[in-house]
Amino acid sequence: MTQVRVRIAPSPTGPLHLGTARTALFNFLFARHVGGTFIFRLEDTDQARSTEAFELDILEGMHWLGLTWDEGPGIGDEPERGAYGPYRQMQRTDRYAAAARRLLDEDKAYYCYCTPDELDAERKRQEAAHQPTRYNGRCAHLTAAERAAFEAEGRKPVVRFRIPPGRTIAFDDIVRGHVEIDSDALGGDLVILRSDGTPLYHFTVAVDDAAMAISHVIRGEDHLSNTPKHILLFEAMGAPIPLFAHLPLILNPDRTKMSKRKSQTAVADYRAQGFIPEAFVNYLALLGWSTGTEEEILSIEELAERFDLATVNRAGAIFDRNRLEWLNGQWIRRLEPSDLIDRLRPFLQSLADADRIDRLPSDDEIRALLPVVQERLPTLASVELIDFLFVRELTVDPGLLVPKRWDAATTLGALSIARDTIAEVGRVSWEAEEIEPPLRELVTDRGWKAGDLFMAVRVAITGKTATPPLFDVMVALGYERTLERLDKAVGMLEALTEPVENVSPAARTIRQEG
RNA sequence: GCCGCGUUCGUCUAGUGGCCUAGGACACGGCCCUCUCAAGGCUGAGAUCAUCGGUUCGACUCCGAUACGCGGUACCA
Numbered sequence: 001m002t003q004v005r006v007r008i009a010p011s012p013t014g015p016l017h018l019g020t021a022r023t024a025l026f027n028f029l030f031a032r033h034v035g036g037t038f039i040f041r042l043e044d045t046d047q048a049r050s051t052e053a054f055e056l057d058i059l060e061g062m063h064w065l066g067l068t069w070d071e072g073p074g075i076g077d078e079p080e081r082g083a084y085g086p087y088r089q090m091q092r093t094d095r096y097a098a099a100a101r102r103l104l105d106e107d108k109a110y111y112c113y114c115t116p117d118e119l120d121a122e123r124k125r126q127e128a129a130h131q132p133t134r135y136n137g138r139c140a141h142l143t144a145a146e147r148a149a150f151e152a153e154g155r156k157p158v159v160r161f162r163i164p165p166g167r168t169i170a171f172d173d174i175v176r177g178h179v180e181i182d183s184d185a186l187g188g189d190l191v192i193l194r195s196d197g198t199p200l201y202h203f204t205v206a207v208d209d210a211a212m213a214i215s216h217v218i219r220g221e222d223h224l225s226n227t228p229k230h231i232l233l234f235e236a237m238g239a240p241i242p243l244f245a246h247l248p249l250i251l252n253p254d255r256t257k258m259s260k261r262k263s264q265t266a267v268a269d270y271r272a273q274g275f276i277p278e279a280f281v282n283y284l285a286l287l288g289w290s291t292g293t294e295e296e297i298l299s300i301e302e303l304a305e306r307f308d309l310a311t312v313n314r315a316g317a318i319f320d321r322n323r324l325e326w327l328n329g330q331w332i333r334r335l336e337p338s339d340l341i342d343r344l345r346p347f348l349q350s351l352a353d354a355d356r357i358d359r360l361p362s363d364d365e366i367r368a369l370l371p372v373v374q375e376r377l378p379t380l381a382s383v384e385l386i387d388f389l390f391v392r393e394l395t396v397d398p399g400l401l402v403p404k405r406w407d408a409a410t411t412l413g414a415l416s417i418a419r420d421t422i423a424e425v426g427r428v429s430w431e432a433e434e435i436e437p438p439l440r441e442l443v444t445d446r447g448w449k450a451g452d453l454f455m456a457v458r459v460a461i462t463g464k465t466a467t468p469p470l471f472d473v474m475v476a477l478g479y480e481r482t483l484e485r486l487d488k489a490v491g492m493l494e495a496l497t498e499p500v501e502n503v504s505p506a507a508r509t510i511r512q513e514g
Numbered sequence: 515g516c517c518g519c520g521u522u523c524g525u526c527u528a529g530u531g532g533c534c535u536a537g538g539a540c541a542c543g544g545c546c547c548u549c550u551c552a553a554g555g556c557u558g559a560g561a562u563c564a565u566c567g568g569u570u571c572g573a574c575u576c577c578g579a580u581a582c583g584c585g586g587u588a589c590c591a
Contacts, residue, residue, distance in 0.1 A: 009591095010591095011590090011591055013590085013591075043591070045591090046590065046591070049590085049591090112589095116588095116589065119588090119589085123588090126515085127515065129515090130515050130516085131515075131516080132515070132516040132517075132587080133515080133516075133587065134516090134587085158589055176519070176520090179518075179519085180518095181517070181518065182517075184517095185516070185517040185518080185586095185587080186517090186587085187516095187517095187586095187587055187588090191588080191589055193589085194589040195589060196589085198589090200588090200589070200590085200591090201590070201591050202591095204591095205591090220585095221518095221519070221520090221584090221585065221586095222584095222585055222586070222591095223585095223586085223591095224518065224519065224585075224586075225517070225518050225519085225585070225586035225587070226586070226587090246519085248519095248520085249584075249585075251584085253525090255583065255584070256583090256584070256585095257584075257585070283526095286526070286527080286539095287526070288526090288527095289527095290526085290527055290528070292528070292529090293528090293538095294528080294537085294538050294539080296526095296527095296538085296539060313526095313527080314519075314520060314521095315519090315520055315521065315584095316519095316520075316583095316584070316585090317525090317526065317527090318525060318526080319525095319526095320525050320526060320540070320541085322525080322540055322541055323525075323526060323539080323540045323541080324540095325540090326539085326540055326541090327540090329552090329553085333553080372552095374553095375552060375553045375554090376551070376552045376553075377552095378552090385551085385552095436549090439549095440549095449549095450549055451548095451549055451550075452549095453549085454549035454550075455549070455550065457549090458549075458550065459550095464550090464551090465550060465551080466550055466551035466552080467550065467551070468550095468551080468552085469548095469549075469550085469551095470549055470550075471549085
């Protein structure tokens with residue numbers, strides 16, 4: 001078998017897109033599975049829309065996902081690596097010009113002087129007549145005199161590639177099987193060079209894939225219908241025709257091709273929301289492919305071991321964020337503590353930047369919390385779960401302070417007693433196992449429900465109704481600050497109950513007891 | 515319009531002629547665990563395998579038609 005060479009060829013006209021990432025991943029997995037070469041090429045010929053910032057975003061996103069490539073820009077410190085460069089199309093313009101020149105010389109291509117307006121009018125006419133829209137070949141056989149006349153008019157020609165009429169172009173797509181398309185359905189002779197001389201996509205892709213000796217073209221299904229054009233171009237250039245594999249599309253919830261308008265498509269956004277690459281890669285790989293077994297938590301290496309292009313699905317798949325989040329939680333739970341701490345840092349930092357927390361915890365502080373926090377993180381950004389530990393002044397909603405089964409007065413009494421009980425245990429020891437029993441005892445003595453007391457205390461010291469286990473939270477908070485917050489909550493409740501204090505027997509009773 | 519591709523639980527999927535009264539996972543419901551939230555365990559509901567016809571002793575699996583959906587049809591990629 002000839003050397004397997006595959007490529008991903010994004011164009012830097014936007015941030016790294018989910019669909020591009022998935023296509024890149026499948027190319028990567030295939031290359032790694034068979035020991036082939038994975039190439040990264042930048043299709044930056046659309047100078048109007050391409051930016052360096054997007055290029056950087058794409059490179060960074062690819063690195064983040066762990067999709068390392070063997071040839072292309074952005075490997076190590078080198079501007080680029082590989083024997084088939086350059087890997088930026090704007091640095092290959094001479095090659096496209098030369099290829100077009102050869103096609104012109106062999107009369108496989110010709111100059112076309114039709115203006116965009118004329119083409120547009122013709123297209124409209126065809127549509128109105130319910131005919132297939134295609135170039136009518138007006139300039140296909142111009143005489144030298146006719147060409148001179150157009151030139152004299154100041155028209156700048158495009159270069160069109162001759163699409164042979166009446167031919168059936170067939171290929172065996174690795175994922176979709178045998179596909180046949182009639183050359184007459186291709187829209188007529190194809191523009192390969194704009195009137196300003198710059199090359200168009202279908203041309204550059206064929207020239208580059210040929211020059212870079214690409215053996216397998218693995219790309220999105222949206223290119224399936226265009227494949228015959230590429231095959232014809234390969235033939236015309238005398239280049240071997242690669243194998244094709246067209247991947248199913250990633251879809252919006254309404255089953256249209258995934259778009260920025262209807263979905264979150266930028267890989268960087270998912271990263272910013274606290275998804276980790278292990279989970280992201282795992283999820284993307286299983287979108288449109290499966291191992292055929294019931295395994296589903298798989299590392300990129302395990303995926304590469306099992307990957308098989310022939311078993312890729314043919315139907316498009318809706319992107320399901322729920323499943324991604326679940327997978328993310330699975331992967332976060334598997335992380336080593338020190339690794340997780342490192343990954344949490346940027347998210348803690350951004351909480352600090354947003355003034356959501358007043359200080360950054362030390363590694364040891366986070367490490368101590370991990371046993372009760374790690375399994376509660378669907379994303380890295382969910383560390384906000386414990387933000388209350390790192391704020392000076394806690395804001396508590398008084399409404400949350402009173403458990404459903406209790407009134408304010410009852411809560412006030414209970415919290416006061418609990419505060420004293422906690423204060424007392426804390427004087428000798430500040431361990432979760434030490435704080436819990438006396439409070440349980442208190443609950444039993446008073447005939448309360450443990451959940452009610454604990455909830456009141458929880459809200460008092462965290463401001464939240466959902467937190468890691470209460471006593472672990474207290475330990476992390478510290479003796480002093482726990483009491484401070486309890487006192488503050490008692491104060492809030494006193495203010496709340498004041499007006500009715502004289503007429504509330506319950507409140508009076510509890511006060512006496514306290 | 516024309517051409518191409520697709521169609522199994524809400525979603526991702528298993529299934530390549532009998533193992534399927536269709537399996538797993540996410541999401542959803544219940545129970546257990548439990549101080550809340552998670553995590554975990556058990557469990558429930560959820561798919562006339564798009565429809566119709568054919569081939570076959572037998573079809574989710576093969577063939578055809580239809581419907582619906584999507585993609586392509588640019589001097590975008």
